[in-house]
Amino acid sequence: MxxxxxxxxxxxxxxxxxxxxxxxxxxxxxxxxxxxxxxxxxxxxxxxxxxxxxxxxxxxxxxxxxxxxxxxxxxMIKHQEDISVGELPEAVNNIINTDFKGYGIDDLERITSKDQVVYKMELNSLLQQDYDLVVDAKGNILSKMVD
Missing domain, CATH: 3.10.450.360 (Nuclear Transport Factor 2; Chain: A,)
Structure with missing residues (x-):
């Protein structure tokens, strides 16, 4: 997938x-x-x-x-839209709060392609490495790149 x-x-x-x-x-x-x-x-x-x-x-x-x-x-082939943190599914919030505790979320987008929905974001920290992250609606990390 x-x-x-x-x-x-x-x-x-x-x-x-x-x-x-x-x-x-x-x-x-x-x-x-x-x-x-x-x-x-x-x-x-x-x-x-x-x-x-x-x-x-x-x-x-x-x-x-x-x-x-x-x-x-x-x-519609693809829809990319800015969203607020409050619109993230619980599974996405859980993975961020567990694996990226203390990080702030910036540039949050929901990307819909046919029936697939993913969430793309920047995770920022003052004390740790920043990341660009893509997570599916079930909380699975699809991409994690150093920012």
């Missing part, structure tokens, strides 16, 4: 390197309708065409950034 997630991330990263900014009028209606139906109050909306995918960056509320990738049929 970990290899599949890393492979998907690598493929998406490679596929998204050829980005081109576009206006909403250049976005296929099936994608634009899917987006506006789900996020009618989105603000600061910016679209990009990246290979065969459409990426939209936007905000909801005063401090909640989102990035969503859609395929050409309007299906």
């Amino acid at each position: 970990k290899k599949q997630i890393l492979f998907l991330a690598a493929c998406m990263a490679y596929g998204f390197t050829q980005a081109q900014d576009i206006v909403s009028g250049q976005v296929p209606s099936v994608i634009l309708n899917a987006f506006t139906t789900t996020y009618p109050k989105a603000s600061d909306v910016e679209w990009e065409k990246e290979m065969k995918f459409y990426k939209v960056e936007f905000e909801t509320g005063w401090n909640r950034d989102h990035e969503i990738w859609y395929d050409e049929t309007g299906e």
Whole structure:
């Protein structure tokens, strides 16, 4: 499972390197309708065409950034959003409180790809090494890199 997630991330990263900014009028209606139906109050909306995918960056509320990738049929491929610590599942909180006691959480994101949800964060400590961490919803550490 970990290899599949890393492979998907690598493929998406490679596929998204050829980005081109576009206006909403250049976005296929099936994608634009899917987006506006789900996020009618989105603000600061910016679209990009990246290979065969459409990426939209936007905000909801005063401090909640989102990035969503859609395929050409309007299906959401990936959704990356800023979240607060209070939105972490109990299993994720447990692993952080157990394995990273005394660390602060920064730059917390929930990343949804199809039915897979992971949480990406920076863990900071004044006295210990900082880490970039990716954890699944069950509390399994998928990636731990020194920051």
